[in-house]
Amino acid sequence: MSKTAILEIDGKKYEFPIFKGSENEEAIDIKKLRDLTGMVTLDPGYKNSGSCTSEITFLDGELGILRYRGYAIEDLAENANFLEVSYLLIFGEKPTAVQLDKFENDIRKHTLVNEEMKSILDGFPKTAHPMGILAAMTSALTSFNPKSVDVENEKDMYCAVCKTMGKFLVIATWTFRKNMGYPMNYYDNTKGYVENFMRLMFEIPTEPYKVNQTVIDALDKLFILHADHEQNCSTSTVRMVGSSHAGLFASISAGVSALWGPLHGGANQAVLEMLEEIHNNGGDTDKYLAKAKDKADPFRLMGFGHRVYKNFDPRAKIIKKAANEVLATLGVEDPILEIARKLEKAALEDEYFKARNLYPNVDFYSGIIYRALGIPTDMFTVMFAIGRLPGWIAQWKEMRENKEPIGRPRQIYTGSPLREFK
Ligand code: SDX
Numbered sequence: 001m002s003k004t005a006i007l008e009i010d011g012k013k014y015e016f017p018i019f020k021g022s023e024n025e026e027a028i029d030i031k032k033l034r035d036l037t038g039m040v041t042l043d044p045g046y047k048n049s050g051s052c053t054s055e056i057t058f059l060d061g062e063l064g065i066l067r068y069r070g071y072a073i074e075d076l077a078e079n080a081n082f083l084e085v086s087y088l089l090i091f092g093e094k095p096t097a098v099q100l101d102k103f104e105n106d107i108r109k110h111t112l113v114n115e116e117m118k119s120i121l122d123g124f125p126k127t128a129h130p131m132g133i134l135a136a137m138t139s140a141l142t143s144f145n146p147k148s149v150d151v152e153n154e155k156d157m158y159c160a161v162c163k164t165m166g167k168f169l170v171i172a173t174w175t176f177r178k179n180m181g182y183p184m185n186y187y188d189n190t191k192g193y194v195e196n197f198m199r200l201m202f203e204i205p206t207e208p209y210k211v212n213q214t215v216i217d218a219l220d221k222l223f224i225l226h227a228d229h230e231q232n233c234s235t236s237t238v239r240m241v242g243s244s245h246a247g248l249f250a251s252i253s254a255g256v257s258a259l260w261g262p263l264h265g266g267a268n269q270a271v272l273e274m275l276e277e278i279h280n281n282g283g284d285t286d287k288y289l290a291k292a293k294d295k296a297d298p299f300r301l302m303g304f305g306h307r308v309y310k311n312f313d314p315r316a317k318i319i320k321k322a323a324n325e326v327l328a329t330l331g332v333e334d335p336i337l338e339i340a341r342k343l344e345k346a347a348l349e350d351e352y353f354k355a356r357n358l359y360p361n362v363d364f365y366s367g368i369i370y371r372a373l374g375i376p377t378d379m380f381t382v383m384f385a386i387g388r389l390p391g392w393i394a395q396w397k398e399m400r401e402n403k404e405p406i407g408r409p410r411q412i413y414t415g416s417p418l419r420e421f422k
Contacts, residue, residue, distance in 0.1 A: 009037055023058050040410040047307070050231075052239070052404060056089060056394050057230045061308035066315065068228055069093070077318050082223040083107075083193050086390035089228050090161055090397060103162070104193065110159075110166035111187035111196075114144040117171070121178050130175035130382045131260040137171045139253035148247045151400040160248055161393055168252070168389055169193070172382050173200035179378075194220045197386065202374065215373050218326045222366060225315040226387025228394060232307075234258040234265065235388075235395050240407040242396045255392045256385050262302065265384040267363035268370070271303035272377050275336045275367075278343070283335075285343045293352045303364030304347060310357035319365040323372075332372045340368060 003018040005028045014036050017029045027050050034040055043049045058067045066073040069088050076085050080094075087095040087103050095103060120140050124133050149160040166187070174184050177200075185200045194216050203209035229235065238255040242248070259265035278288055292301040306313055327334060344360055347353045367380050375383060 007037070009039070019053075021053065023060070034410075040412070042412055045307075046236075051236060051407070052231070052399065052402075054230065054395070054398060055092070056398060057228045057391070059230050059308050061306070061310050064309060064311040064314045066229070073225065073314055074318065077221050077224050080224060081194075082220045082227070082387075085224045085227050086165065089390045089394040106158070106162040107166045107193065108187065108189045110163040111170055111189075113141075113167050113170050113174075117141075117144065118184065121174060121184075124178065126179055126181070128175075128179070129260075130172075130179065130379055131256060131266070131385070133175040133178065134172055134382055134385060135253050135256040135260070137174070138168060138249055138256055141167055141171070141249040142247050145249065148245075149400075151397065157397060161397075164248060164252065164393055165193075165389065169197060169386060170200060172386050173197065175382060176201055176376070176379050192216070194223065212330075214326060214329045218322055218369055219373065221322060222319065222369060222383070223387040225318060225362065226366075226384050228388070228391025230308075231395075232264070233261070235392060238392045238396050239399045239404075242399055243404055243407040245400075245406075248393070248396060251396050252389070252392055255388070259385055259388065260381055265363075265381045265388070267302050267361070268367045268380040268384060269377050271340075271363050272336070272367035272371060272380065274302045275339050275343070279335055279339050283339055283342070285339065285346050288343070289346055289350060292347075293350075301343070301347060301353075301358070303360055304353065305356070305358040306361045309359065309361065312359045313361040315362040316360040316364055319362065319369065320360070323365045323368045326369050327372050330372055334368060334372060336371070337368050340365065 003020075003026075005016045005018055007014045007016065014033075016033070019027045019029045021027075030041060041049065056069065058070070059065065068076060068085060069092060071080075071088070071094075076088075080088075083104055084095060084100055087100060117137060117140060120137060121133070124136075145163065150156040170187055177184050183205060185203055187196050188199055191199065195211060197219065198211070198215060199209050231239075234255040237258040238251045241254040242251040262270045274288070278285060281287070288299070288301070291297045291299040292304075323337060326332075327337060344364065347358065352358075363384075366383075367377070370380050370383055371377070
C-alpha cells in the first residue's frame with residue numbers, strides 16, 4: 001500500500017498520493033489539488049516544490065552528495081573527461097571509446113560558425129559584458145539553423161547536440177576576442193575540446209600558442225564540476241522555455257541570461273570582485289563578514305550559501321584542492337587565495353553562518369583558478385556556461401522526450417478589486 005498525504009480543509013479531508021524517487025526522496029503528488037480543492041499552493045522561489053522527475057542528476061543537500069546519472073562527482077572529476085561526462089549526462093550512459101571518439105569528431109564537424117554572425121558581433125560595444133553577447137549570439141544561431149530539432153528522431157537530436165556543443169564553445173570565446181579587439185579564431189580539428197577553448201581564447205596570429213597541460217587538465221575538471229546541478233535557476237529556465245517548444249538554441253540562450261545573475265552563476269565574478277575589494281582595503285575580512293551579517297546592508301558574502309546544500313558543496317571541496325594544486329604547479333602566488341582562505345575560515349567559525357548552514361559553494365574558489373589560468377574576471381560566468389551547457393542540453397532533451405506540459409505556474413492575486421475606467 002503506497003503512502004498518501006491527507007489534507008483537511010474546512011473539515012473536509014483530501015487524500016494525495018506520495019511519490020517516491022529512486023533515492024527515496026518523497027513528494028506529495030498535487031496534480032489534482034486544484035480540481036479537488038479549488039486551491040493552489042504558494043511557494044515563492046519554489047523552495048518546496050518539485051517541477052519534474054529527472055534521471056539526470058541527484059543532489060543530497062544535507063549530505064553534500066552530487067551524482068551525474070548515478071556516478072559520484074568525486075569519481076567523475078578524478079577519472080573522466082569533460083566530453084565523456086557531457087555524453088553521459090545527455091545520453092544517459094558512459095560512452096564506449098568508439099562512441100566518445102565519434103562524439104568528439106561529430107562535434108568537430110559543427111564548430112564553424114556562419115561568418116555573418118561576425119556582423120552581429122560587430123554591433124556590440126567593446127564594453128559589452130560577455131554574458132550579454134553570449135546570450136544574444138546563442139539566440140542568433142537559430143537564424144542560421146532555423147530547422148527545429150525533431151526530438152523523436154535520434155539522429156536529428158544527436159546532430160543538434162553536436163552542433164550546440166561545437167558552436168557554443170566558439171562563440172563563447174568570440175565574446176572575449178571581441179572585447180580584446182583580437183581577430184576571431186577557429187576550432188582546430190586536430191586538438192581536443194578543452195585545448196581548443198584555450199587556443200580559441202588566447203592564440204594570436206603572430207606566434208604559436210604554447211599549451212600547458214596543467215591548465216587543460218584543470219579546466220577539464222572545472223567544466224565537469226559545473227556540468228549539471230538538477231533544477232537550478234538557469235536549468236529550470238531552459239526547461240521552462242523549452243516547454244513551449246521553443247528551439248534548443250533559444251532555450252539555451254535563456255539559460256545563459258538566467259545564469260548571468262550574481263545570485264547564480266554570476267557569483268563567481270562577484271566573488272573575485274569581493275576578494276579584490278577586501279584585498280585593496282587592507283585584507284580586513286572581519287569588516288566584510290560584519291557587512292554580510294548586517295540586515296541593513298544589502299552586501300552578501302558571495303560564493304557562500306546555497307539553496308540546496310546545507311552542508312559543504314562537494315564541488316567547492318574539489319575546486320579548493322584544485323586551486324592549491326594549480327597555483328602551486330603554475331608557480332602563481334596570488335594574495336587573493338590567502339584572503340579567500342581567511343574569509344572561509346572566519347565564516348565557518350561564525351555563529352551567523354553556522355546557524356544558517358552557509359558554506360562555500362561552487363563559485364567561491366573557481367574564480368581563483370580561472371584567474372591563475374589567465375581568464376579575465378568578466379569571462380568567469382562564461383566559463384560556468386561552457387561547463388553547464390551539457391546539463392542544459394540533457395535537461396532540455398529529457399523534458400521534451402518526456403513530453404512535459406508547457407510550464408505555467410499559478411498565482412494568488414492581491415491587487416485592486418474591479419473598478420470602472422472613466
Ligand atoms: C549557484 O541552485 C543551484 O544549484 C545553483 C548552483 C548551480 O550549480 O547551478 O549551485 C550555482 O548559483 C551557487 C550559488 C551562487 N550564489 C552566491 O554565492 C550568492 C551568495 N549566496 C546567496 O545569495 C544565497 O545563499 C543563495 C542565493 C545562493 C541561496 O539563497 P536562499 O537559499 O534563497 O537563502 P536565503 O536567501 O533564504 O537565505 C537564508 C538566510 C537569510 O538570512 P535570514 O533572513 O534567515 O536572517 O541566510 C542568509 C540570508 O540573508 N544568507 C546569507 C548568504 N546567503 C544566505 N547571508 C550572507 N551572505 C550570504 N551569501
